[in-house]
Amino acid sequence: xxxxxxxxxxxxxTTGHEWNGIKELNTAVPKAVWxxxxxxxxxxxxxxxxxxxWPLGTTYSxxxxxxxxxxxxxxxxxxxxxxxxxxxxxIDTEDMSTILADDExxxxxxxxxxxxxxxxxxxxxxxxxxxxxxxxxxxxxxWLWGGTPEAVxxxxxxxxNSEHPETRTSQMPAFGRDQMLEQPAILDAVAYVxxxxxxxxxxxxxxxxxxAGQQVFADNCSSCHGxxxxxxxxxxxxxxxxxxxIYGGDEAxxxxxxxxxxxxxxxxxxxxxxxxxxxxxxxxxxDLPKSAP
Amino acid sequence: xxxxxxxxxRQLALATSAVVVALGLAMAVLGRxxxxxxxxxxxxxxxxxxxxxxxxxxxxxxxxxxxxxxxxDDPIRAGIIVSMIWAIVAxxxxxxxxxxxxxPDMTFDAPWASFGRLRPVHTTGIIFGFGGNALIATSFxxxxxxxxxxxxxxxxxxxxxxxxxxxxxxAVSGYLMGITQSKEYAEPEWYADIWLVVVWVSxxxxxxxxxxRRKEPHIYVANWxxxxxxxxxxxxxxxxxxxxxxxxxxxxxxxxxxxxxxAMTQWWYGHNAVAFFLTAGFLGMMYYYLPKRAGRPIFSYRxxxxxxxxxxxxxxxxxxxxxxxxxxxxxxxxxxMTFSLMLLIPSWIAAAxxxxxxxxxxxxxxxxxxxxxxxxxxxxxxxxxxxxxFLAIRPVNSLSHYTDWTVAHVHAGTLGWNSMITFGxxxxxxxxxxxxxxxxxxxxxxxxxxxxxxxxxxxxxxMWNSGIIQGLMWRTYNESGxxxxxxxxxxxxxxxxxxxxxxxxxxxxxxxxxxxxxxxxTIRTARSSLRASADQPFAAPSSGGAMQAGE
Numbered sequence: 001x002x003x004x005x006x007x008x009x010x011x012x013x014t015t016g017h018e019w020n021g022i023k024e025l026n027t028a029v030p031k032a033v034w035x036x037x038x039x040x041x042x043x044x045x046x047x048x049x050x051x052x053x054w055p056l057g058t059t060y061s062x063x064x065x066x067x068x069x070x071x072x073x074x075x076x077x078x079x080x081x082x083x084x085x086x087x088x089x090x091i092d093t094e095d096m097s098t099i100l101a102d103d104e105x106x107x108x109x110x111x112x113x114x115x116x117x118x119x120x121x122x123x124x125x126x127x128x129x130x131x132x133x134x135x136x137x138x139x140x141x142x143w144l145w146g147g148t149p150e151a152v153x154x155x156x157x158x159x160x161n162s163e164h165p166e167t168r169t170s171q172m173p174a175f176g177r178d179q180m181l182e183q184p185a186i187l188d189a190v191a192y193v194x195x196x197x198x199x200x201x202x203x204x205x206x207x208x209x210x211x212a213g214q215q216v217f218a219d220n221c222s223s224c225h226g227x228x229x230x231x232x233x234x235x236x237x238x239x240x241x242x243x244x245x246i247y248g249g250d251e252a253x254x255x256x257x258x259x260x261x262x263x264x265x266x267x268x269x270x271x272x273x274x275x276x277x278x279x280x281x282x283x284x285x286x287d288l289p290k291s292a293p
Numbered sequence: 294x295x296x297x298x299x300x301x302x303r304q305l306a307l308a309t310s311a312v313v314v315a316l317g318l319a320m321a322v323l324g325r326x327x328x329x330x331x332x333x334x335x336x337x338x339x340x341x342x343x344x345x346x347x348x349x350x351x352x353x354x355x356x357x358x359x360x361x362x363x364x365x366d367d368p369i370r371a372g373i374i375v376s377m378i379w380a381i382v383a384x385x386x387x388x389x390x391x392x393x394x395x396x397p398d399m400t401f402d403a404p405w406a407s408f409g410r411l412r413p414v415h416t417t418g419i420i421f422g423f424g425g426n427a428l429i430a431t432s433f434x435x436x437x438x439x440x441x442x443x444x445x446x447x448x449x450x451x452x453x454x455x456x457x458x459x460x461x462x463x464a465v466s467g468y469l470m471g472i473t474q475s476k477e478y479a480e481p482e483w484y485a486d487i488w489l490v491v492v493w494v495s496x497x498x499x500x501x502x503x504x505x506r507r508k509e510p511h512i513y514v515a516n517w518x519x520x521x522x523x524x525x526x527x528x529x530x531x532x533x534x535x536x537x538x539x540x541x542x543x544x545x546x547x548x549x550x551x552x553x554x555x556a557m558t559q560w561w562y563g564h565n566a567v568a569f570f571l572t573a574g575f576l577g578m579m580y581y582y583l584p585k586r587a588g589r590p591i592f593s594y595r596x597x598x599x600x601x602x603x604x605x606x607x608x609x610x611x612x613x614x615x616x617x618x619x620x621x622x623x624x625x626x627x628x629x630m631t632f633s634l635m636l637l638i639p640s641w642i643a644a645a646x647x648x649x650x651x652x653x654x655x656x657x658x659x660x661x662x663x664x665x666x667x668x669x670x671x672x673x674x675x676x677x678x679x680x681x682x683f684l685a686i687r688p689v690n691s692l693s694h695y696t697d698w699t700v701a702h703v704h705a706g707t708l709g710w711n712s713m714i715t716f717g718x719x720x721x722x723x724x725x726x727x728x729x730x731x732x733x734x735x736x737x738x739x740x741x742x743x744x745x746x747x748x749x750x751x752x753x754x755x756m757w758n759s760g761i762i763q764g765l766m767w768r769t770y771n772e773s774g775x776x777x778x779x780x781x782x783x784x785x786x787x788x789x790x791x792x793x794x795x796x797x798x799x800x801x802x803x804x805x806x807x808x809x810x811x812x813x814x815t816i817r818t819a820r821s822s823l824r825a826s827a828d829q830p831f832a833a834p835s836s837g838g839a840m841q842a843g844e
Contacts, residue, residue: 024597025590027593029599036637036641044634051627053628069623107773108773112771
């Protein structure tokens with residue numbers, strides 16, 4: 001194939017090279033290509049002149065616009081905060097029970113609280129805050145550490161059995177594993193505890209055990225859960241007479257709780273969420289029974 | 294296969310296998326009590342298998358000198374089969390993890406089945422296993438044909454192919470055991486990295502030795518790209534993997550870099566792995582097989598030149614666009630963004646050069662699924678490079694970054710471009726290398742083509758949708774001025790798209806399995822001598838020069 005050979009289809013000349021049958025045309029580069037190359041280069045040149053772009057020893061070219069992403073972010077954050085300040089200052093300053101009664105302000109709390117809860121709390125307590133095995137339901141009326149706005153806010157701040165120095169601390173001993181109670185006594189206590197909220201246990205085949213369990217309970221459990229088994233929010237000891245269970249109210253679950261003990265964990269949020277956010281979460285959670293169907 | 298090696302080469306192969314056995318033994322002993330020990334056993338078994346393979350053919354008569362008048366295609370045939378096996382395994386794992394994202398409980402509570410371990414099995418298996426073996430095989434083929442010379446010896450190509458697969462095997466088995474240095478696309482630990490350096494330097498040496506023996510006065514474009522691929526990947530791999538192991542018996546190492554320097558080095562590597570592994574290497578493939586199959590001359594030699602130098606020069610600067618809006622200094626981000634924009638034109642030059650080469654052969658594109666694979670690959674190459682430059686623009690990136698849009702972009706490139714051009718090349722090569730008149734079933738090539746195209750579209754559209762929705766949900770504010778959605782809200786919304794992605798991936802995987810079956814049946818059907826004589830160094834039409842056989 002000669003240097004001047006032309007491709008019959010396009011009419012372009014070939015370069016005269018050939019590799020195992022592959023030839024190349026010597027087609028000129030279309031003008032548009034040069035144009036676009038120049039265009040992208042000129043755009044880049046302009047961008048380099050206006051924006052921070054090239055390293056110059058220990059510093060860099062700052063650009064004519066004086067743009068700085070760090071300042072941009074700071075300005076954006078400030079503007080966002082100023083935008084929210086209309087209602088967040090009220091959250092910061094007003095009493096929480098007053099806010100709970102203020103429907104307009106609670107709309108902001110509900111909107112904001114939903115995403116805050118979803119990102120920080122839902123992993124354990126569930127998207128609907130109804131909890132699950134091992135994680136308390138926050139929509140029900142039972143509160144381990146008290147259901148006042150101040151108590152809930154404090155629980156969020158310090159956590160439960162967390163690394164915070166002021167953490168709420170609570171532990172259910174392992175009566176079986178640590179050999180504090182014999183097997184029959186555990187079974188009696190389990191039956192008694194269950195009979196408090198489940199009449200069918202009190203009247204069923206385990207009625208005998210439930211009766212015997214009353215003494216076991218008084219000797220071993222009442223110091224935390226109270227004589228009447230209604231719990232103690234000072235100690236985080238749950239009410240055993242209501243129908244709410246964190247670890248399950250069936251026989252096997254209650255047995256596991258008494259035998260092996262329990263020590264739930266909730267992280268401290270003091271360093272991870274601002275006080276405003278923690279307040280919003282408190283209000284959001286307390287408002288759930290009202291706003292959730 | 295061993296019968297084609299000279300006695301000296303067989304001894305060399307035995308010695309090399311013995312060294313591998315010794316290395317495996319050393320790793321198993323030094324690394325007992327560490328994950329390194331398990332890796333040592335894999336090396337040991339691999340070395341023993343190699344010893345047996347060499348011994349089994351050791352006493353076969355030596356090859357006659359007639360072989361020197363032929364191209365050396367044994368390692369190419371093996372490379373194609375290995376590449377297809379990696380493709381199916383890694384696509385299966387890829388589709389598995391796609392379903393895992395839609396149904397996250399399918400891990401059987403087993404550590405090896407967790408997303409974090411399976412995902413790198415998919416990426417390494419597909420990029421390095423499927424892509425890498427295909428690149429090695431096709432580069433050996435293109436190199437010999439366009440240089441009109443035989444590979445200089447029989448040992449080196451086998452060492453490269455087998456050694457490379459040992460690296461892939463160590464990498465993938467290591468992930469399942471829990472070994473990773475946590476650098477994306479550079480997860481393998483220090484001992485595997487060092488082994489790859491040895492293999493890769495041999496690859497470069499073989500390439501240069503063969504080029505030096507070429508019978509053609511000029512070096513063809515495809516070889517420029519393959520050379521850039523081999524050279525730059527060596528550089529990237531060595532720099533990014535500089536690390537200090539805890540001890541010789543430990544699989545754990547610490548990187549030489551830390552903080553934002555580490556991030557920048559990693560994405561300089563990561564982006565140029567895309568540039569020189571997934572782009573330059575596969576462009577080398579395209580520049581040979583597309584004009585060959587179309588029977589058309591390359592549209593413009595001059596466009597080949599600016600395309601090549603534009604791509605190799607601009608890509609080097611673009612890595613920082615992976616770190617927009619991070620701790621990386623703003624000026625580095627500016628450079629990454631602007632060079633990514635300038636990169637678009639050379640990329641499109643390469644894509645346009647391929648598509649314009651098809652002028653005068655579009656009727657073949659219509660009738661021939663093999664050529665259509667290559668055409669669609671060039672189209673997706675153009676699409677993906679446009680999208681890449683677009684996503685590198687900082688404000689666009691602020692929406693797309695960390696979302697599935699990136700995943701859509703990557704798969705437009707890997708499914709649409711890399712896989713399609715590879716399948717096109719393989720369907721071209723298999724009948725030629727196994728001396729068959731055509732593939733066992735051209736109809737199945739069609740089926741594979743449409744499954745691949747459909748799978749790619751379903752996959753990419755699903756991820757485009759989910760990515761943009763994700764990005765928007767993460768930045769939507771409500772009237773109170775706070776974020777409207779929690780992260781888990783966006784995850785819930787992704788579910789249907791994740792199912793669609795799983796379906797798209799499955800279509801693509803089925804296509805590949807059909808392709809493998811078709812290749813296998815082509816190999817098994819009766820040998821015909823139709824194409825036996827045409828494909829030899831001396832038979833190639835000479836542009837006036839030596840007609841003698843390769844030495």
